[in-house]
Amino acid sequence: MKNTNIEHLTPKEIVSYLDKYVIDQNDAKKTIAIALRNRYRRMQLPEELQHDIVPKNILMIGSTGVGKTEIARRLAQMMQLPFIKVEASKYTEVGFVGRDVESMIRDLANIALQLTRENENEKNKDKIEQYIENKILEKLLPSIPESASEQKKEEYTSTLEKMRQKFRNGEMDDLKITIEMPISSPTSGMDDMLPPQMISVQESIVKVLGGVNKKGPMKEVSVKEAKKIIRNEASNSILNEDEIKSLALEKVEKGGIVFIDEIDKIAVSSGSNSRQDPSKEGVQRDLLPIVEGSTVNTKIGMVKTDHILFIAAGAFHVSKPSDLLPELQGRFPLRVELNGLTEEVLYRILTEPANSLIKQYQALLGVEGMKLVFNNDALKAMAHYAFLANEKSEDIGARRLHTIIEKVLEDISFNADEYDGEEVTISSDDVIQKVASIVKDEDATNYIL
Numbered sequence: 001m002k003n004t005n006i007e008h009l010t011p012k013e014i015v016s017y018l019d020k021y022v023i024d025q026n027d028a029k030k031t032i033a034i035a036l037r038n039r040y041r042r043m044q045l046p047e048e049l050q051h052d053i054v055p056k057n058i059l060m061i062g063s064t065g066v067g068k069t070e071i072a073r074r075l076a077q078m079m080q081l082p083f084i085k086v087e088a089s090k091y092t093e094v095g096f097v098g099r100d101v102e103s104m105i106r107d108l109a110n111i112a113l114q115l116t117r118e119n120e121n122e123k124n125k126d127k128i129e130q131y132i133e134n135k136i137l138e139k140l141l142p143s144i145p146e147s148a149s150e151q152k153k154e155e156y157t158s159t160l161e162k163m164r165q166k167f168r169n170g171e172m173d174d175l176k177i178t179i180e181m182p183i184s185s186p187t188s189g190m191d192d193m194l195p196p197q198m199i200s201v202q203e204s205i206v207k208v209l210g211g212v213n214k215k216g217p218m219k220e221v222s223v224k225e226a227k228k229i230i231r232n233e234a235s236n237s238i239l240n241e242d243e244i245k246s247l248a249l250e251k252v253e254k255g256g257i258v259f260i261d262e263i264d265k266i267a268v269s270s271g272s273n274s275r276q277d278p279s280k281e282g283v284q285r286d287l288l289p290i291v292e293g294s295t296v297n298t299k300i301g302m303v304k305t306d307h308i309l310f311i312a313a314g315a316f317h318v319s320k321p322s323d324l325l326p327e328l329q330g331r332f333p334l335r336v337e338l339n340g341l342t343e344e345v346l347y348r349i350l351t352e353p354a355n356s357l358i359k360q361y362q363a364l365l366g367v368e369g370m371k372l373v374f375n376n377d378a379l380k381a382m383a384h385y386a387f388l389a390n391e392k393s394e395d396i397g398a399r400r401l402h403t404i405i406e407k408v409l410e411d412i413s414f415n416a417d418e419y420d421g422e423e424v425t426i427s428s429d430d431v432i433q434k435v436a437s438i439v440k441d442e443d444a445t446n447y448i449l
């Protein structure tokens with residue numbers, strides 16, 4: 001799939017991409033695909049109409065381990081859009097200790113900035129390579145003064161070209177040169193912790209300091225390392241930081257997606273009369289304006305959240321969507337329910353997805369020189385017992401497959417060194433022998449699987 005045209009993907013194409021990794025859950029896939037496409041459609045409209053069309057945020061409801069996060073994760077991988085997945089339970093009300101809700105938008109802005117920078121680097125790849133090459137060649141063969149004789153100049157040019165060729169062929173990679181090391185910014189790494197006002201203060205301090213004391217220490221490195229070190233400098237001098245920021249800003253405002261996981265954990269369930277954490281409701285209240293459309297001060301400027309797409313997900317076992325503040329419920333008008341996993345679906349999850357569980361284990365044991373084969377009956381049996389175990393004790397969805405397969409492969413995995421070069425076939429009898437008795441015994445299921 002071409003990443004460049006991601007915005008032009010039709011809902012069908014998005015769904016068929018997701019199909020490669022997530023089994024079943026067609027409603028959820030469809031809803032998300034349509035929401036994404038609607039954003040694209042909106043962008044094609046006249047400005048004044050664009051402003052009135054707000055994205056329809058999505059609430060995904062489904063018990064644990066049925067693919068909610070998986071759908072989001074795969075979307076993120078596929079899309080060149082700024083995307084962030086956050087856990088609602090990580091936030092606390094403004095004024096309490098912890099992360100404030102607005103920080104999700106600041107994080108999203110940082111992701112957009114990074115994405116934009118990568119894009120621009122890619123676009124200016126040739127210029128950047130050129131800069132690095134010139135810089136290093138200049139070190140290896142300092143240019144000669146203007147006053148030099150014609151003959152000297154010619155010699156110089158011809159040597160330079162020869163070196164250039166060698167450089168491009170990588171023949172100079174092991175040569176040592178002395179270059180100036182970049183000065184690392186003292187703010188890097190703490191950006192998250194600081195409010196944006198502080199960051200801009202810090203940035204200007206760094207600029208001032210950088211102006212006074214621009215030179216970093218000199219160090220001898222190989223040409224190969226120098227290429228890497230100079231790359232940053234090259235990109236900084238070729239790309240325009242302000243332009244990147246404004247591109248990133250546009251990207252977040254028009255294409256940003258925030259996936260809020262575990263939203264049910266901040267719902268205050270009406271049923272239970274135990275004292276609930278008062279800050280849960282506070283977090284919901286803080287979320288309201290962001291989801292509705294407000295402005296958040298970030299490193300790349302003021303981000304308007306009006307057109308950011310929010311996808312919230314939760315199991316809603318203890319609480320219900322109706323336990324969320326009514327205002328918040330209303331801001332997630334699209335509801336999709338994810339299906340519980342049937343035996344048939346569990347079987348498909350074992351085998352079908354690219355990098356399915358089975359393929360993962362085969363690859364892992366392949367490292368030991370073992371060829372692991374599963375009979376189809378064995379796969380059916382694992383799906384069967386996973387389903388039974390989910391029914392009998394807690395339903396943990398597809399994660400049950402992990403525990404079953406671990407149990408089945410326990411001994412083989414432990415003794416893998418003895419099977420070097422051999423083929424090991426797992427039959428349904430093996431599966432039955434390892435897990436049947438545990439699944440039948442409910443108490444044991446609770447503890448072992």
Ligand SMILES: Nc1ncnc2c1ncn2[C@@H]1O[C@H](COP(=O)(O)OP(=O)(O)OP(=O)(O)O)[C@@H](O)[C@H]1O
Pocket residue numbers: 021022023024025062063064065066067068069070071314315349353397398399
């Ligand atoms: N429908 C599915 N198709 C393929 N794999 C799935 C599916 N559902 C779950 N899985 C697998 O099960 C694991 C857990 O799924 P996921 O993280 O999406 O659960 P979840 O719905 O977000 O649950 P929770 O509510 O606990 O966060 C993942 O490793 C995922 O690969």
Ligand SMILES: [Mg+2]
Pocket residue numbers: 068069070261
């Ligand atoms: Mg999840």
